[in-house]
Amino acid sequence: MELTEAIQEIKKQGYKTTTKRKDMLRFFASADGYRTAKDLIQYLEPAYKGISFDTVYRNLYLFDEVGVLETTELNGEKHFRISCTHQHHHHFICKECGKTKEIEVCPMDEVQQALSNYAIEGHKFEIYGICPICQEA
Known part of the structure; x- marks a missing residue:
């Protein structure tokens, strides 16, 4: 956005x-x-x-x-x-600097199969770690 x-x-x-x-x-x-x-x-x-x-x-x-x-x-x-407004995606978030990298993979297909009789109303998937720039610092 x-x-x-x-x-x-x-x-x-x-x-x-x-x-x-x-x-x-x-x-x-x-x-x-x-x-x-x-x-x-x-x-x-x-x-x-x-x-x-x-x-x-x-x-x-x-x-x-x-x-x-x-x-x-x-x-x-x-x-x-x-907020991001384009296609569905998730983020890697650096715990040091807060920068993000978009991740196109979404685990919801597998989750929906595992929870087939549940009414899923939404999800949020984030991966946390240290980006390459902060690793070098």
Whole structure:
């Protein structure tokens, strides 16, 4: 998803697209991988002195609910990234830098066979490790 798509989606769902919200989304649109609320606050602090964690988290959870951000948990902390909107895929996520690599393989065919009498409503498949760049560092 691109920045303009994310802003349009927020408007479409009836939420205001303030300058602050656009700046938050701009941060994630330019980030390469998952980032934390703390990363976002450091990015916003020069323009929004004293921005609160409450404001940031409230907007992050709104963005997740609206579907413009994806979340994962790394090292016991929520991380966020701009949502992917193209074909179905999953991610390898570096535990050091948060960068992601798309994985086209999906294990759901096998899972659906193993759970044939269950009503599966969704899934999330992520692989965690250390990317080649962080391994070299």
